[in-house]
Amino acid sequence: MVYIILRNLFKICREVLHSHLLVKTSERLNVVKDVEYYVDNHASEVIEQKGYDCERLCSYEIKVVKNISADTIDYPLQVAIVKEKYAKERKNRPQEETFYIITSDLDLTPQQLIYAAHMRWRIENNGFKTMNHLLGTKKKKTKDETASENILWIEIIAMNLFSLFLDCKKADLRQLKGTVVETFKFWLNYFYIELIQKYSITQGFS
16 A cells, blocks of 8 residues: 555656655665665665764764665655664654655755655644644545645645735735735735845836
């Protein structure tokens, strides 16, 4: 089941979104076992680095193999085995942790792989959890894939507008009126002012 999900995810990212996909997992998938075989046999393809993450207060060891193929994925992959050891004990979490990184982006360095793998939790915590708290995204269900995608895009746009709203100056907020037209005009001007500041454009909406 995991292989089917990964295959579909890679297919969507590469063929529909024209982007790369990075997956962090604790499961020893077949492609991970292949990398372990390379490591155990001291193959020249293995890139190995050790270091210390000052932000997360842990030492790490990463072993990477590039251009490796998987049974169910049609794209060359970069796969890493990461072992982290934390300086302090963590509540309800082990002091040492091993996880695996699988990505179609062959240009990422070992440090970038680790950074991106941990960054996904910031996206989860600061993005999707916040969006669910404000908009109740987990309570919306549909069997229509198009409807689900459209709802997600609308909610992302709403979240971005809400973030811009919070960033506005108090003087700007006084310009907001109760009508949709006035609100829409406000945002047009607000976005255009940002362009003026960035590109020195001198003409605005009226």
